[in-house]
Amino acid sequence: MEYQGVLKKMSTENLECVQYYLDMKSDFLNINQLLNRVISLSFITYECLNCGSEREIYRQGFCKKCFFESPRVADWILRPELSKAHLDKEDRDLEYEKEMQLQPHIVYLANSSNVKVGVTRKSQVPTRWIDQGAHEAIEILEVPNRYLAGITEVALKKHVADKTNWRKMLRNDIEEADLKDWKVKLMPFIPEETKEYFLEKDKAMNIYFPVEKYPIKPKSLNLIKQESFVGKLVGIKGQYLIFEDDTVFNIRSNEGLVVRIRIVKK
Structure with a gap:
């Protein structure tokens, strides 16, 4: 076929x-x-x-x-702290930016190869975690727009990684970690303007992938x-x-x- x-x-x-x-x-x-x-x-x-x-x-x-022209690949996508739609300011296409940025976003911790902090639209949970190869993830905050998620991520990544080691993820070489403990440890570093959006629930989601054999190299x-x-x-x-x-x-x-x-x- x-x-x-x-x-x-x-x-x-x-x-x-x-x-x-x-x-x-x-x-x-x-x-x-x-x-x-x-x-x-x-x-x-x-x-x-x-x-x-x-x-x-x-x-x-x-x-x-x-x-370099499409709003679908503007800088605020990879760097959510650059979002400006909440200020009614256009980057490339204000209508599109409002649609994408002015909706609930989740700041989360995921473990793909190591514990990392990330941001995704609420509608993309758990898709975002699956795409990263995370075997476990937990939500930290739910905020009303992308900018607030972005500034929270910037603050937290001073204390925890924000990238996945793709080779370790594929080898299934995962650092064991308690995401609930990590969430508690990171609480003091959440910016004042987003503390009110902290999620008290502490249940992590587990994800299982269809792998018969992990690559060694x-x-x-x-x-x-x-x-x-x-x-x-x-x-x-x-x-x-x-x-x-x-x-x-x-x-x-x-x-x-x-x-x-x-x-x-x-």
Whole structure:
């Protein structure tokens, strides 16, 4: 069987084990069903997720022009403390920015390889944690806009990490930690203007990923340079496909690539 389409991050469903789905335009694949099968991946061309052109992808699935013009990839997305919609100030598109920024956001702790602090829209819980490959996460605050979440994250990341070590995450080399204890330890460092939004509930969410075999020395597949790859799929974690030979392929960082997926062997 063969499928072709432009890569966008896998959608997920948090059941007993996370279910992964890939939208290939004419087909909607449940990637879990490809586990323990030999598949081939082939690079065909590019397709910008914003304008649909075949221009080379620059970053985050966008061609260079769209990356510097689209409100979907503005600086406030990666740095929420730069959000200005609550002040009625435009960055690239005020209507879009209000829609995205002026909604409930969660400041959280997650453990993917180590404990880290992060920010996500409330509507993206637990999707954001799954995408990071976190096996456990807990909410700290629920605030009414992205700016307040951002300034809280800035304050807390002076005392806890804000990044995931992707290699450790894929190896399942996880530092054991009590997120409830971490939440209590970080309370004194929450900014005064967001203390009122602290969530008293202390229940952490556990997440289980469909991985048969973790890579010992994960090596990242560059499909543009290599053009094609064949391997046995043995796991899915975060937004990574994990193959038997320790090759890993990050769907998220390859958004905008048009690829062909073929099941070589069942």
